[in-house]
Amino acid sequence: SQQGEEDPQALSIQEGENATMNCSYKTSINNLQWYRQNSGRGLVHLILIRSNEREKHSGRLRVTLDTSKKSSSLLITASRAADTASYFCASHSGGYNKLIFGAGTRLAVHP
Amino acid sequence: EAEVAQSPRYKITEKSQAVAFWCDPISGHATLYWYRQILGQGPELLVQFQDESVVDDSQLPKDRFSAERLKGVDSTLKIQPAELGDSAMYLCASSPEGHLEAFFGQGTRLTVV
Numbered sequence: 001s002q003q004g005e006e007d008p009q010a011l012s013i014q015e016g017e018n019a020t021m022n023c024s025y026k027t028s029i030n031n032l033q034w035y036r037q038n039s040g041r042g043l044v045h046l047i048l049i050r051s052n053e054r055e056k057h058s059g060r061l062r063v064t065l066d067t068s069k070k071s072s073s074l075l076i077t078a079s080r081a082a083d084t085a086s087y088f089c090a091s092h093s094g095g096y097n098k099l100i101f102g103a104g105t106r107l108a109v110h111p
Numbered sequence: 112e113a114e115v116a117q118s119p120r121y122k123i124t125e126k127s128q129a130v131a132f133w134c135d136p137i138s139g140h141a142t143l144y145w146y147r148q149i150l151g152q153g154p155e156l157l158v159q160f161q162d163e164s165v166v167d168d169s170q171l172p173k174d175r176f177s178a179e180r181l182k183g184v185d186s187t188l189k190i191q192p193a194e195l196g197d198s199a200m201y202l203c204a205s206s207p208e209g210h211l212e213a214f215f216g217q218g219t220r221l222t223v224v
Binding site for chain 1: 151
């Protein structure tokens with residue numbers, strides 16, 4: 001089962017452009033996280049936003065959360081070829097805080 | 112920097128054979144997750160441990176999959192017998208108690224032929 005659904009499934013941009021990925025989720029959450037995965041590797045945590053926060057920044061990353069719409073967005077500004085990866089949103093649910101991931105957005109940044 | 116260790120990195124096995132994966136979480140991390148990730152999809156949670164106890168295995172195909180975390184440290188995920196549809200990346204992750212961020216290993220890529 002997956003909690004979040006990312007949109008778009010794939011995104012192709014040029015270096016220097018901004019990349020925006022969206023995540024919609026089904027149930028109420030306490031927090032939402034974004035992870036990055038380079039091809040064939042494990043996932044790396046990028047940023048966490050709590051349900052009482054609307055926006056959070058970390059370097060070139062900006063995350064927004066709209067709990068009324070059950071959606072979040074990840075913005076990567078001034079993208080680089082090294083940002084090429086898959087990006088996943090994830091949230092905890094259930095009594096033991098199961099960490100559930102969405103299907104991901106595959107980002108390709110071309111030099 | 113402490114990392115989650117997984118082995119092997121790659122495994123090719125024949126259908127109907129048994130296969131096992133090993134995970135050593137970051138020292139002191141109470142929560143351990145096993146995920147399966149089919150190519151092009153997001154990770155699917157198979158089993159979650161809190162120390163040595165299974166707290167969620169609702170998505171684990173229990174007729175062929177088993178997982179254990181004896182002593183609440185390292186963990187083993189086993190498949191017996193393997194099927195062609197089990198070909199995927201198997202990811203292990205861990206978290207300290209009360210912590211929300213998960214730390215992932217590099218995964219084991221399983222190919223069943």
